[in-house]
Amino acid sequence: MTAPMPKQDKAPQSQPKSQPKSMKDITALCKRRGFIFPASEIYGGLNGFWDFGPLGVELKNNLRDYWWRKMVTTPPIGPDGQPVQIVGVDSAIIQNPQAWVASGHVGGFSDPMVDCRETKLRYRADHIVVLIPKDGDENWIATADDDPETIEKRIKKVGKGKSVANFEQKLLTELDPSDYAKILGPDTKEVGSLTEPKDFNLMFETRVGALATSDAKAYLRPETAQGIFLNFKNVVDTARVKMPFGIAQIGKAFRNEVTPRNYIYRSREFEQMEMEWFCHEDEAKKWFDFWINTRKEFWLECGLKEESLTIRPHDQDELSHYAKNGHGTVDVEFKFPFTDPGFGELEGIAHRSNFDLTQHQEHSKQKLEYLDPERNNEKYIPHVIEPAAGLTRGVLALISDAYTVDPDRPSGVFLDFKPSIAPKKAAILPLTAKEDHVPLATDLYLELREQYNVDLDIKQNIGKRYARQDEIGTPFCFTIDNDTIEDKTITVRHRNSMKQERIKMDEALSFMDDAMRGN
Helix, strand or coil: CCCCCCCCCCCCCCCCCCCCCCCCHHHHHHHCCCCCHHHEEEHCCCCEEEEEEEHHHHHHHHHHHHHHHHHHHHCCCCCCCEEEEEECCCCCCCCCCCCHHHHHHHHHHHHEEEEEEECCCCCHHCCEEEEEEEHHHHEHHHHHHHHHHHHHHHHHHHCCCHHHHHHEEEHHHHCCCHHHHHEEECCCCCCEEECCCEEECCCCCCCCCCCCCCHHHHHHHEHHHHHHCCCHHHHHHHHHCCEEEEEEEEEEECCCCCCEEEECCCCCCCEEEEEEEEHHHHHHHHHHCCCCCHHHHHHHHCCCCCHHHHEEECHHHHHCCCCCCCCCCEEEECCCCCCCCCCCEEEEEEEECCCCHHHHHHHHHHHHEEEEHHHHCCEECCCCCCCCEEHHHHHHHHHHHHEEEEECCCCCCCCCCCCCCCCCCCCEECCCCCCCHHHHHHCCCCCCCCCCCCCEEECCCCHHHHHHHHHHHEEEEECCCHHHHHHHHEEEECCCCEEEEEHHHHHHHHHHHHHHHCC
């Protein structure tokens, strides 16, 4: 009894470019196959918080480890043909609250919010889309975000028979407050319920110690970058680094988003992969351009498609305070299902000038200047180029790009992960749970697991097991059948093409080694 051959060997048809991928289908697969779960789901969940399941945590760790390897363990080759120097830190989530005063987060880390007098709900003003009837009707309709499905549902419910084409769309922040009286809020029955926008600080407050006094107030970090700046002097004094160099960190950050949305894209707890590149001001532009190109190349190496990525420079009016005196900010953007045909931020590369170290030097009264022996002992506060990527967003981008509809296979879909990024690198499948198939499969599993994260999948018929491995993105399946008992060969099934080939069982490890090196 040998492993059944697929109906065809041709590569499956990829999803048509004109047909956006369904976020609903992607989230359903993530829940069904154990990638992502709502946090504390048995209690009804908590908006803006998510748990990573058995496969999700493997995918996230693979991306995290690959970023660390490409940035710290084997950093890229610089413009001079030599490897750049980057070291790592892991700073505390809670820092002295004065650090956030110095960085500007206490005074300026806020979003414009509006309240609804009718429902008592709060919304982010720059996320509210107002639909203005083209026929001059005075009742304007607001939705909580720009998702086309949300807009269509809202119009169907209260639009008096009109369609999307009958409305002009504007953000609430583009309107004069005198027009608010005409607006039907996102969840209201009466017009005029929205207040004028007010700033809302996004940092989570906490208390340190036993006393709940104002002196005990602290914050959960809203970004990982400040922990790097706070350790700049420690690193210079201990790590034998010299300018230019980088300090990298991966860790959790927290933002009290009032309207978390788009699945794990905008959540209240997330992970960042950030690196601060310190250099002389005269070299800032050179390194800014270098990191833009290097970081886009990283995402392509992770398996994201060229057509799914774009580079977008920030306009002057959207620059952060720390970037206004430098060469600006550029985003590596990805075509998420909820932004298609547009793009959404995946990673930002910012020239932060010397803002942060200057602020911390001023507030802490500690000297943070660098004495540069290569520049005749010139003392200066370095400028900083910051590539800052969302690890959580990166996971969503990998899943979204890999999600491929294929009606020619039983599962109807597969995840086209690059083998080195896939949560499971291979599955070992005994054709039946009887006879001598299982012991041989177990032996192969025990051999491969020493090097790779592999799955031993024994139960159900072989077709259903192939379908499951397709849905979780496993690139290869090794099937043990009756021929294996006779000649010690196994069937290799390739995920994307569904082609099958026979190899010797004792060559499975070298097969995997070759596959991982090439991917």
